[in-house]
Amino acid sequence: QLPPESVPQLSLVAAVGLHRALSSFAPDIRLKWPNDLLHMKSKLAGILTEMRAEPGHVHAVVIGIGVNIRRPACGWPADIAQPVTDLASAAGRNIPRLEVAGKIIRALDTAYQCYLDEGLAPIRKAWWQAHTACHQRVRVHDGGHYIEGIAEALDDDGALLLRHDGELTRIIAGDLEVMDMGSDAS
Numbered sequence: 001q002l003p004p005e006s007v008p009q010l011s012l013v014a015a016v017g018l019h020r021a022l023s024s025f026a027p028d029i030r031l032k033w034p035n036d037l038l039h040m041k042s043k044l045a046g047i048l049t050e051m052r053a054e055p056g057h058v059h060a061v062v063i064g065i066g067v068n069i070r071r072p073a074c075g076w077p078a079d080i081a082q083p084v085t086d087l088a089s090a091a092g093r094n095i096p097r098l099e100v101a102g103k104i105i106r107a108l109d110t111a112y113q114c115y116l117d118e119g120l121a122p123i124r125k126a127w128w129q130a131h132t133a134c135h136q137r138v139r140v141h142d143g144g145h146y147i148e149g150i151a152e153a154l155d156d157d158g159a160l161l162l163r164h165d166g167e168l169t170r171i172i173a174g175d176l177e178v179m180d181m182g183s184d185a186s
Contacts, residue, residue, distance in 0.1 A: 004053045007061055008158040009120050011035065011049045014063045016126045017111035018045060021103040022067070026090035030132035033151070033160050033176050038132055042085035044068055065104065069097055120156055128154055133178045138162070142174040151176075 002010075015031055022037060022045060023029045030038050037045040045067040052059045068086040076084055088094050115123050128134060133151040140147050140162065149164035160171040 002058055002061075003056065004051065004058050005157070007049070007051045007053070007058060009115070009123070009156065010061055010063060011047060012120070012123050012127050012154070012158050013111045013115045014047050014049070014065065014108060016123050016130070017108035018047065018065060018067075018104060019126075019130045020111070021100070021107035022087060024103055024107075025087055025095055025100070026092075029090070029130075031127060031130045032132050033154070034158065034173065039085050039090040041132075042083040044085055044087065044090065067100065067104070069095065069100055124154055124156070133176060137179040139177045139179055140171050140174040141177075142171070147171070148179070 011034070015035070015037070019029060019031055019037060026039060028039060029044065032038050032043075035047045035049075036043055037047075045065065047066075048064040050062045050064070052061075068084060070088045071086045087100065111123065131151070131154075136151055138149065138151045140160070147162065147164055147169065149162040149169065151160060152163045152168060153161040155161055155170065157172070160176070162169045162171050
């Protein structure tokens with residue numbers, strides 16, 4: 001029972017739950033705004049959220065989660081544009097899919113219950129602490145142009161607050177890259 005404007009918060013809830021679940025298998029898993037999980041700068045998992053609503057009323061929210069559990073036997077497809085990894089490689093062992101699914105479901109349930117009981121504040125704090133670009137220089141491509149600045153915070157809607165030219169800019173969508181100090185994006 002959420003108003004439509006609060007639905008983006010569920011992506012943060014899902015990301016926190018997924019991060020906790022996958023971190024129980026492997027160290028150094030980080031969130032990447034807006035919807036990815038990385039291990040050592042390689043994509044491990046992603047989250048997509050879709051809502052069916054009408055003005056003032058949400059009918060349904062579907063949260064899709066994709067996790068690379070094992071590297072394909074034939075290798076990763078050549079057309080993947082970014083570095084990718086899998087949970088088995090990150091953990092250094094094979095992990096049964098049912099074990100992964102069970103931990104994800106429990107962690108999602110725990111994060112959602114925290115959200116219902118305590119609101120967004122603890123979720124947003126956990127999300128930001130796990131974010132790969134926390135207070136770092138980033139570049140965000142919004143489909144039309146790039147904006148560079150310091151990733152300062154996350155607002156209640158899941159938008160990235162970027163310090164750019166001395167001003168705080170609210171970024172609602174785009175592809176984020178963490179900048180290496182003094183060089184191109186990594």
